[in-house]
Structure formats: C-alpha cells, structure tokens
Amino acid sequence: MAVQSKNIPAPDLVPVRRALLSVSDKDGIVDLARALVAKGVELVSTGGTSKALSNAGLAVRDVSDLTGFPEVMDGRVKTLHPGVHGGLLGIRDDKEHRQAMAEHNIAPIDLVVINLYPFEEVRFSGGDYPATVENIDIGGPAMLRAAAKNHAYVAVVTDPGDYTRVLEALDEGDGKLPYRLRQELAAKAYARTAAYDSAISQWFAEQLEIEQPTWRGFGGRLKEVMRYGENPHQAAGFYVTGDKRPGVANARQLQGKQLSYNNINDTDAAFELVSEFDPAKTAAVAIIKHANPCGVAEGATIAEAYRKALACDPVSAFGGIIACNRALDAEAAAEIVKIFTEVIIAPGASEEAQEIIAAKKNLRLLLTDGIADPREKGLTAKTVAGGILVQTRDNGSVDDLDLKVVTKRAPSEQEMADLKFAFRVAKHVKSNAIVYVKDGATVGVGAGQMSRVDSARIAARKAEDAAREVGGEPLTKGSVVASDAFFPFADGLLSAVEAGATAVIQPGGSMRDDEVIKAADEHGIAMVITGMRHFRH
Missing domain, CATH: 3.40.140.20 (AICAR transformylase, duplication domain)
Incomplete structure (x- = not known):
C-alpha cells in the first residue's frame, strides 16, 4: 500500500544554518567549508573530513555530538542514528515532526555534502574481494537518500562540481537556497546512488558468476553533453562507467574539436577491431565508416598497414576513423593527413607525429595508453522498447578455436x-x-x-x-x-x-x-x- 502524503507545500527559499560534511574525495571541501563558515553556517563532520577541516583551522562539531554515540566498528557505524537521520528527514512545517525533534533533541540539518567511498575505483583497479567489500559505502548513500527525499527542506550535494553553484545560490539568496536547486540536487543524488548500487550489484554478479541476475542495473557519470545524437534533432550525452578498458571512453584527446555521438560510436568500433591484432607480432590499422571497416591491414609498420588498408576502399575511407594498434609515428601521420580523416585513435604518438597532426586543427587525436584485450569478459547492452537486451561481450578469438x-x-x-x-x-x-x-x-x-x-x-x-x-x-x-x-x-x-x-x-x-x-x-x-x-x- 502506498504511503500517503500530508500535502505540506515546500517553501521556495530555505536558510542554511547547519551543514553536514562527510566526503571521501576531499578536493575542494576545505574551501567550501570555509565559505560556509563565512556565511554563518555551523559545520558538522565525521572522521577524516572532520580532521581535514580542523587542520585547516575551522570550527567543526563531530557527528557524535549530534548522536551522543561514538564512531564504532572502524567507522562503519557513525551516522546511522536518529540524531542524524531525524535532522535530515524532519519536515520543518509539520507540527508532529517539530515536536518529535524537540522532544528527542534532534537538530535540523539543512545542507548535506557527501561523496561516497570509491567503490568503482577499487573495483576496476582489481582490488581483492575483502578490499572491494570494505569500500561499499552504507552511511553515505543512506544520508544522500534521506536528504534527497526531504529536499523540500534539505539541500544535498554529492558532486564537488556543484560546490560553486551552491555557494553562488547562497549569495544570491542571502543565505537561502531555492526549491528548484534543491530539486535538481536531489535528482542528482538519487542518480548517483543508483549508479553506485548498480556498480556493486554488477560486481557481485561477476564474482558469483551469475550470468542473468533477476535485477540488472547500469549506471554511469556524464562525461560530456554531445552537440546532438545520431542526427541533429536528437539530444545525447556521453556517460562513462569507470571501466578502465582501453578505448574511446578512457582515451586522452590531444587535439581537435569535440567528438560527436557518431564519432564516439565509430571510434569504439575501430579500436575494438584493431585490438584483435597483437602489437608485439604485427602493426595493424583499421579504417572505419559508419561502424563498419572499409579497410583493415597488418604490416611491418603502421605506415605500411595504413597504405594497405586504404587500398581496400579509398573512396569510403574519406572522412573515416583510423585506429592503430601501435603508437603513431611520423611516417604514418604524414600518410594519414593526405586525405580528410575525422579521428585517429592509437595507444600513443611520437612528438613528430603529433606535430604533423596538429597542422589539421579539426582532426581529433586520441591516445589510449594501451590496447584492449579481445578475450576480456564484459557486458554489452542495447535498449529496445520497454526493455534492455544484455549479453556478454563477443570475446571469441579465432586463435583459440x-x-x-x-x-x-x-x-x-x-x-x-x-x-x-x-x-x-x-x-x-x-x-x-x-x-x-x-x-x-x-x-x-x-x-x-x-x-x-x-x-x-x-x-x-x-x-x-x-x-x-x-x-x-x-x-x-x-x-x-x-x-x-x-x-x-x-x-x-x-x-x-x-x-x-x-x-x-x-x-x-x-x-x-x-x-x-x-x-x-x-x-x-x-x-x-x-x-x-x-x-x-
């Protein structure tokens, strides 16, 4: 049975008097805290964050002051307490909630700044089972979800990229935050916890070799908003999952304009193909158009492989994507720039090659620092109306057959x-x-x-x-x-x-x-x- 709402309207502007800060990624947290203190905001914090703020000379209350209970079990239990969650979930304009907060000495918390234990980083860096489990955050997601649910009165920040935005809104609102911003931050918090839980559930499925779990979650972080999707009338964004597999998502773009949706799709296809060829045995080049190869070749050098690949279909290669399984050298770069090319992706590039490519200001050059393993396990997903098709990556190799x-x-x-x-x-x-x-x-x-x-x-x-x-x-x-x-x-x-x-x-x-x-x-x-x-x- 659905929970019934009391239909208490949310106020537009809510003053921020008390903030709880508890972050794993401490970049920018001291500057944020210092700005909050300058606006008269009381700081409450936990563990390492509290220490970082104190070391910076800021007055900060420990969360145990709110709970009346010390951090125990190596910090696993510190914020899971009514003194914290009551302060987050209490509806300020509800008489019964105000009475309960007063009766139990629960102080309201108006701003929550939390980022989570780095589970994704540990997972994809190859951490062992105990270390990966230990980096599953419990208190953080609980506070994020509580604050986000009560966004009518509480602002929740989980992305350091939003620190400046919040401070600017406090300046404009004379110490108060608007409802629209609180809504947007709440939505972002739920998306973050969803992606976090998805990563955890995926990891468990991998560890237990459960191929088709009953519930399947996918999540990612926005890397960039695309100019448009496959066509100009379609909106698109590029999200990354944290997987360290060498390829377009993790490549460094040295030059050129922003990649388009189609560029990213084609570049992924090109690099996955060229990764089938062991760079220790042969140089290989793949030229891709519309996610299909129009030329692939191997040779003693990247330049030789490129010339052979181009000869397959020089007409279609115009405006294509070029992937190399070895570092791009000057000889190959000089050959490639003879025709219009959209993207070059390679494990590396010599300084001379970079200088040659730099003369073509719109030509994108992406470096991956490695080749993808064609035998590596993984998942691919495709949306259909009302559902998602999920399968293991096609990691079959002809050399193993x-x-x-x-x-x-x-x-x-x-x-x-x-x-x-x-x-x-x-x-x-x-x-x-x-x-x-x-x-x-x-x-x-x-x-x-x-x-x-x-x-x-x-x-x-x-x-x-x-x-x-x-x-x-x-x-x-x-x-x-x-x-x-x-x-x-x-x-x-x-x-x-x-x-x-x-x-x-x-x-x-x-x-x-x-x-x-x-x-x-x-x-x-x-x-x-x-x-x-x-x-x-």
Whole structure:
C-alpha cells in the first residue's frame, strides 16, 4: 500500500544554518567549508573530513555530538542514528515532526555534502574481494537518500562540481537556497546512488558468476553533453562507467574539436577491431565508416598497414576513423593527413607525429595508453522498447578455436594466415558480413545486407572499384574469404568463387553444409569451419 502524503507545500527559499560534511574525495571541501563558515553556517563532520577541516583551522562539531554515540566498528557505524537521520528527514512545517525533534533533541540539518567511498575505483583497479567489500559505502548513500527525499527542506550535494553553484545560490539568496536547486540536487543524488548500487550489484554478479541476475542495473557519470545524437534533432550525452578498458571512453584527446555521438560510436568500433591484432607480432590499422571497416591491414609498420588498408576502399575511407594498434609515428601521420580523416585513435604518438597532426586543427587525436584485450569478459547492452537486451561481450578469438578443414584441399600456410585475419575482421562487420583478404589486408568488405549473396557481391564490387582506381586487377583474385555465419546455400560461396577467392572460413552448422562443402570441392576451394558464429547487429 502506498504511503500517503500530508500535502505540506515546500517553501521556495530555505536558510542554511547547519551543514553536514562527510566526503571521501576531499578536493575542494576545505574551501567550501570555509565559505560556509563565512556565511554563518555551523559545520558538522565525521572522521577524516572532520580532521581535514580542523587542520585547516575551522570550527567543526563531530557527528557524535549530534548522536551522543561514538564512531564504532572502524567507522562503519557513525551516522546511522536518529540524531542524524531525524535532522535530515524532519519536515520543518509539520507540527508532529517539530515536536518529535524537540522532544528527542534532534537538530535540523539543512545542507548535506557527501561523496561516497570509491567503490568503482577499487573495483576496476582489481582490488581483492575483502578490499572491494570494505569500500561499499552504507552511511553515505543512506544520508544522500534521506536528504534527497526531504529536499523540500534539505539541500544535498554529492558532486564537488556543484560546490560553486551552491555557494553562488547562497549569495544570491542571502543565505537561502531555492526549491528548484534543491530539486535538481536531489535528482542528482538519487542518480548517483543508483549508479553506485548498480556498480556493486554488477560486481557481485561477476564474482558469483551469475550470468542473468533477476535485477540488472547500469549506471554511469556524464562525461560530456554531445552537440546532438545520431542526427541533429536528437539530444545525447556521453556517460562513462569507470571501466578502465582501453578505448574511446578512457582515451586522452590531444587535439581537435569535440567528438560527436557518431564519432564516439565509430571510434569504439575501430579500436575494438584493431585490438584483435597483437602489437608485439604485427602493426595493424583499421579504417572505419559508419561502424563498419572499409579497410583493415597488418604490416611491418603502421605506415605500411595504413597504405594497405586504404587500398581496400579509398573512396569510403574519406572522412573515416583510423585506429592503430601501435603508437603513431611520423611516417604514418604524414600518410594519414593526405586525405580528410575525422579521428585517429592509437595507444600513443611520437612528438613528430603529433606535430604533423596538429597542422589539421579539426582532426581529433586520441591516445589510449594501451590496447584492449579481445578475450576480456564484459557486458554489452542495447535498449529496445520497454526493455534492455544484455549479453556478454563477443570475446571469441579465432586463435583459440579448433579449426577444421572440411574440403579435399587444405589451405596453404599463407591462405590459413589470411583466413584467420579475415575471420578476425568479420567479427567486427555488421551482419550479414563477407570479408575478402589477401596478404594480410582486406580487399573487399560486404556489410549489413539482408542476403549473404549480396554481401559477397558488394564486397567483390568494392574490390573492382578499388582496382579501377589504380588500373589493376581486382585483388579478390587469389584472395580468401570469411563469412560471419554459415552459408545457408552454396550460392554465397559461388559468388566468392566468382570473385576469385581460393579459400573460405565460416562457422558451419547449416543444414546444407554438405552441399556447400561439395561446391567448394568442385571448384578446388579450401574450406575451414570454425564452429563459432560472429553475428553483429
């Protein structure tokens, strides 16, 4: 049964006479406290925060003065007391509440400044189980929620970025805070505790290997407001979760204008793809447009890999996103700036490369300080009307699979290397996906078609277009081909044969596998079955 409201209207302006400060992140707290004291606000604090304020020469009451009870159990119990929560939850204009506060000597608290134990930081830094549990804050979220519920009379601040805003409002209100601000701060507090609890529940699910918990929460902190979403009429924001996985969310942007929604989406796709290639073994470059690769290659250097990747589809590469699995050097930078590029993302960049890129003031350069682990576990989520689809990250690697040759002819050593390359790329191409590869470089990519035959034909046509640019023969002649899923009929394979492919890698599992294998044998094609599908939608 729902709790009934007494319908007591909230006042517009509420004076701040007493503030409770208890923060884990102490940046700016002394300056805030000093400004509050200058406005005649009494300070109440706990533990380390109280010590920091006292050391700064500020008069501060310990929370135990309000509770009449000392901090116990290593500080686990200090604010969970009616002396605190009564001061937060008491409705000042309710006669019964005022009587209870007076009877039990409960002093009202008008402002609460709290940020929580750094659970997310400990979780993602690899803290052990006991250390991570110990950084689950209890009193902080309880006070935040209590103060936020009673925002009619109490202002709650959980973000140091709001300190200045609160002080400015106190100046404008002659020591009082307006209702609208108290509402906004309350909403922010609930969002913070929701994200905090989501991180905790996700961690427990990971630790206990619960793949599908009954309740699933996701949370993040706003990193930046986007200019717009996928289209100009859509509003968008970029939120980060605290996960330290190298990529666009944690990259340092050295130069260039703000990333757009589409830039971020495409840059993530590019870096996740290029991270499939071990930088200790080979240099690799991926060029992305609309979340699909239009060229991927490996080489002895980043410059060589870039030139090979660009040759796959130089037309589509215009205005693309470029990802490198090694630090960007001057030679590669000089090649890249020859055409219009939106974003470059790499683990690092030499000073010479940075100087070359700097000449293109709108070209964004992002540095990640590392490569993502393609085998790392994680979750992905996608919204649908009324729900969220959640799945584990596609962390399957062709290098870990038991590959089976199912045709009379086995692939050559070079064909097998190219087949593995092609399957790595196909994992990152929108389905239906067909990828032609020759000598460690894509030579044709067909993406996102309703028919696998069409994907094969589009990829071959792309190769023909690229060949016309340089006046040569399509590089699909003598290439290998990868399919992200099985061939339901032999026609898709035959399209690849027509394009000049000599070997194919595919998951297998079709009712007509025998028919497809027979067609491969009839045309002298080597076929490898992976047993793993890579649909991507």
